[in-house]
Amino acid sequence: MKKIFLGTALSLAFFALAFQASFAMEAVAVGELEGLPTFPEVTEGVDIGNLESRVLVLNQVLDFTEEEVLSLLEKLRALKKADGDSFLFDLYEYFEDHGAAALTSIADYREDVAALNGVDQARDLALDIRLWRSSTYDVRNKMLVNFLLLGRSESAIAIAEARSEKIDRDIARLQDAFGEAGSLRLQTLFTRALLEIEQARAEQSSARVLFRSYMIAPEGQTAVEASLMSSEDEVVYQEALTDALSHVGQAYRYFIEMSRLANDLLQAN
């Protein structure tokens, strides 16, 4: 009999843990970075040698860049589709153009690599690609990556806001069923959740202002162009978005606490 009781107790503990785990937001494993390709690290000072090995590296760079562009464009499309109100403005077109232009440049460089004749030409082409990447591609790409984050944070906050409105209506509707004390407890949790969403919104707004300051129309032009975001600002920007995400997470923790309390109140009353 002892075994049976032990087994039952273990089953109960297992299900209780499984139930809790499904709501555990802290336990988000990032692990392997999915989606974007990685590039192998090169050893400094190694002579790369003949034309063949130089061509190999150039092709590696172009393959990696193409894969990166395609992956980012796919994320951009997904964001655009999800962003029904098109809150992020006029910028989709800018980044779509950047992606298309990058793919064209990559195709051109591939032709150049195929036509290479001698190590010197390979050296020059490598410099060309290096310059293109640092002056154009990396600047716009960096902004695209950050743009995607801004869009993602916007949709997370918008979803949380929509959820809070629905909850607000339900609590008001079921006030009698919860009882006076129960309603007060629910309302307290709800107020805390709202505060978290507000803080998320504030963090996101500051990130948005910072982002916008790097998307400017150069003098004499009307079209917007990305300028290189400083490393310091990028850290500030990404931290603001990380904080926004953590406030949204905290709001959901309150919602889930409310959900349990509402269940208990409805069963008790």
Added chain:
Amino acid sequence: MEKYIESQLKKFKSLASSPEVAEKSLYSILSSEQKLPFRLGFRSPAFSGVFAVVALFVVLATTQFNAAPSTEVAALQDESLTQEVESSEDFQIQLEEARYFSERADRVAAALDQVSR
């Protein structure tokens, strides 16, 4: 013919085994070994199995009952609440990716520097 059948049936009605035979048969039935496919004692494996299944069912039913959305407070209980929580994992991954962006760009630049030397 009918009268004959009737009289035979009356005889059947009065048929009964002698008390000695009845007692003997009952005794032999009770004393014979019972060959059921399993034994239902508290310590038997079959009982443990049945108990475990019932306990699992009760635990599952209770857990599901607590977690399942009741139609009354839909906004707090529907599955999309959990889905919304889970979708933030994706955001976290994107944030990590963005942090590695510059590192990736630097690696490519280093490779190109090598080719241009």
